[in-house]
Amino acid sequence: MYYKFSGFSQRLTGSSPAPAYCPQGLRPGVPSQPQPMIFATPTKVVSHLGETVQYLGANRVPDLQRLFQRSDGVPVHLKRGVSDKLLYRTTMALTIGGTIYCLVALYMASQPRKR
Secondary structure, eight states, X not given: OEEEEOTXXXXXXXXXXXXXXXXXXXXXXXXXXXXXXXXXXXXXXXXXXXXXXXXXXXXXXXXXXXXXXOOSSOOGGGTTOHHHHHHHHHHXXXXXXXXXXXXXXXXXXXXXXXX
C-alpha cells in the first residue's frame, strides 16, 4: 500500500502509486518553452585572447612583499602607516567600550530592583 502526507489532516493517508510519488500535485514534465539564457553574451575562448594578458593596473605584489617583509620592528598589521593605526585604534576602542558596556549591563541586571 502507498501512503502520502495529507496537508488537511496532517497525517499519512492511503494513496495510489501516482500521488504517492508526486506529492502536493507536483508532476514531472517538460516545460512548454525553453528557459531564457541568463548570460546571453558569448564567452571568449582562451586561445582567442592571444599571448598577451592585460591587467587592470600595475603589479604591486613585489612592492607589498618588500614592505611587509622588512624587519623594522613594526607589527604587520601596522606596517602601512596612518590608516592602519587609525583602524587598529578604532577597533580597540570599540572592543574595550563594548566590553565595559557588557560588564555594566551585567552589573545592573544582577542588582535587585528598588521599588
